[in-house]
Amino acid sequence: GVDLAKQELHLEGQLPLRYDQLLLAPGGTPNQLPKLPGHNLPGVLPLRTQADADALLLATKDAKQVVIIGASFIGMEAASSLIGAGRAVTVIAQEKAPFARVLGPEIGVMFQKLHEAKGVEFEVEAEVTALLGDYGHVTGVQLKTDKIIPADVVVLGVGVRPATDFLKDAFTLEKDGGLPVNAHLQAAPNVYAAGDIARFPLAATGQSARIEHWRLAQQHGAVAARNMLGQQQPYAAAPFFWTQQYGKSLRYAGHAEQWDELIYHGELAKQDFLAFYVQAGRIAAVAGMGRDADIIYITELLSKGQMPAPAELREEMKWAEVKAS
Ligand SMILES: Cc1cc2nc3c(=O)[nH]c(=O)nc-3n(C[C@H](O)[C@H](O)[C@H](O)COP(=O)(O)OP(=O)(O)OC[C@H]3O[C@@H](n4cnc5c(N)ncnc54)[C@H](O)[C@@H]3O)c2cc1C
Known part of the structure; x- marks a missing residue:
């Protein structure tokens, strides 16, 4: 835990650290x-740490049927890694399409087709009601429809919760376990937070967000470090993430x-597109495939609050020439 008044960090089995x-x-x-x-049956595995990844690789080495619960980043990336080598892979999605909530159903369907072409099967709009086992090991996944999907291994890709239990006494945490910080990523005097746990104000809108992505955690870390050294730097970059499949x-x-x-430019089916997410008359986010250079310029424009208005978007736009000042 943390004692804010004494400026001490409490460690298990050790003296407090000032x-x-x-x-x-x-x-x-x-x-x-x-x-x-059945959630704790052997063969039901999470994926977060290197040890989790090692355990998953070992468990799936001779597996014939892998079921993945969850069709967001962890679930879909795990499916793309595990399909093949004689393994059947089924992804169970609560939504109509993978990634529907984050990227929209059209991009989700495109990813689903990409996976299906490789042999991955999907159960969409599906709810898991039980994990079944026999002889002390998982054997299948039961859906609300009573359908049973056989499984030697079940991968849980159903999100993460901020690992903030040890902060409960010191801070008022959000309902989802997030820790609110200000624009300087400060949670309390002399205390900063970064990465998956931090609920911070977005520079573009002031709306608060908690974002579980790699680049953001790195950006947060750098900004928090500067502020811990006495600078007064707000987190002003545009959040960024990637996902890679096949x-x-x-x-x-x-x-x-x-x-x-x-708004889409390009062709979704060919994985060559930009997708512009319009919120309250402004472009709040952009996703792209096969347009890496464009995304670099767009990220810069978003960071500086200089994205063109939605009505100014043109298919033939040369993003390198849309200058951020
Ligand atoms: C399999 C996988 C694939 C991913 N792929 C992508 C991707 O393609 N693109 C992307 O943008 N993001 C990806 N992410 C998400 C990204 O890794 C995270 O958002 C990022 O690592 C968050 O950084 P963080 O510093 O907040 O936390 P973490 O990287 O989780 O680091 C937290 C550290 O704190 C330690 N810790 C926790 N609690 C305590 C405690 N009480 N005491 C001591 N130590 C503690 C943990 O052991 C860990 O070492 C992926 C995540 C996973 C698991």
């Missing part, structure tokens, strides 16, 4: 569906949890 400045970046703990019968990368800059309109 701090002048403290950075909290404990990341997330994978959700494990504790209410689901060697194809989607890159995403900005942040839009909801959008009023989605």
